[in-house]
Amino acid sequence: MFTGIVEELGTVVAVGPLDDGARLTVSGPLVTSDVRHGDSIAVNGVCLTVVRSGDGEFTVDVVAETLRRSALRSLAEGDRVNLERAMALGDRLGGHIVQGHVDGTAVLRGERDGLTRFELPEELSRYLVEKGSITVDGVSLTVVDAGRREFTVALIPTTAELTTLGRRAPGDEVNIEVDVLAKHLERLAGPHLAARGRGAQALPGDNGGVREAR
Template sequence: MFTGIVEELGVVEGIEQQDDAIRLTVRGAFVTTDASLGDSIAVNGCCLTVAQRDGETFTADVMHETLSKTSLGVLDIGSKVNLERAVTPTTRLGGHVVQGHVDGTGTVLRRTPSEHWEVVEVELPADLARYLVPKGSITVDGISLTVVDVHDASFTVSLIPETLARTTLGFKQPGDPVNLEVDVIAKYVERLLEHRQSPQDPQENA
């Protein structure tokens, strides 16, 4: 589990193509300080397992399923990525509950700068729009953000200078893909409501 508070901007140092996967090597001096084999590190919001560690770099295997459903497949050597280690029982929950399970990809539509912050509009898949509400939470490339406005096929977030300086959203441009994870609580509520509204088993009624 993660909180969506990016700890470090890492850099992709290696991409080894395999039959149905890639081996991704990322440099992250901070997140590797206590990394062990089998640990989880979120890379642009995708929970990956450390398969190898060498100094300030770690390597993870990324399956075809992950490549097809996230933006990790468009990374190149030199690409910057958001990194966050999994939380511990004593970690402050600075953002919100983030699983590192990407629900889909969105596209940056436009950026509107102002004096003290920047508004970014992101297009999202239609089947994810129902989980968003104004002032609710959304994870964009592993960053816990507060939704400002929700439209039929897009949403906006306001980014403070700290977020712009410390994450990939500081340089993402219109047309760039981003990983999206909606609030898991919203998905659980929907599932529970579906169960309540479905026809009950006659034996349950009895």
Template sequence: MFTGIVEELGTVVALDRGADSARLTVRGPLVTEDATHGASIAVNGVCLTVVEHVDGEFTVDVMAETLHRSSLGALAPGDRVNLERAMAASSRFGGHVVQGHVDGTTTITAREPGERWEVVRFGLPAALAPYLVEKGSITVDGVSLTVVDVTDGSFSVSLIPTTLDLTTLGHKGVGDPVNLEVDVLAKYVERLLATRFAPTEVAP
């Protein structure tokens, strides 16, 4: 489990593609300080398992499902990525419940600079639209954010200076892809209601 509070901007060292998977190596001195084999690190919001780590770099395997669901397959050496270690049970809960299970991707459609902040608008895939509400939570590239508004086919968030400076969202432009993870609580509520109010078959 993660909280969507990015700890470090890492740098992609290598992405070696296979037939149906990839091996990704990222430089992240902070998140590898206490890394162990099998540890979980979120890369742009995708929960991945450390298989190797040395000298401030870690390597993870990325399976076909993850490549299909996320934007990780488009990464290249030198790209910056948001990194967060799995939450410790004794830590403060700074963001919201983030699983690191990406629900889909979208792109930035507009950026509106303010005095010290910026409003960023994203496309909203139709399949994810029911899970977003005004002032609700959304994870964008691993960053826990509050939804400002939701319209047909898009939503917006406001980025404070810290988010602009310390995450990839401050450096991406219109048309750039991002990973989305909706609030898991909304998905549980949907499942519960669908089960509770499902039509009951009447025996003949």
């Protein structure tokens, strides 16, 4: 689990192919200061497992599914990336609950009225609400406006300076993780909403069974 509070801007040192994915080596002196084999580090919001570390660098393997769903597929040597170590029990939750399981990507469309605008797939936009939380390239942000296929956020100067978001240009692709609580609520409520839509709802009966209400 992560919080969406970026600890360090790292640099991609090497990108190599694997049989079913890619291997990344990233320079990050802070996040590697106490890293061990098997630890989790979020790279641009994607939770990855450290397979090797040393001299201020760490190496991770990225499977094909992760490359397909995320913008990590376009990383190249020299690119800057947002880094965050997994949170420890008892740490302050400075952002929001972030799993590091990217749901898809969005595209930066530019600035409008002091807000940064992103376009995202419609199937993800339904999880966004005004003043709700969203993770963009591993950065916990508050949604200002939520539309059918776009959303806006306000980037404070510190966020722009200390993360990759201040280096992004219109047309750039970013990783998106929506609020996991919204996805769980949709899953749990789905059958009940579907039943209500059919004009029926299961209710406790007097005899301990169920009866149909219309």
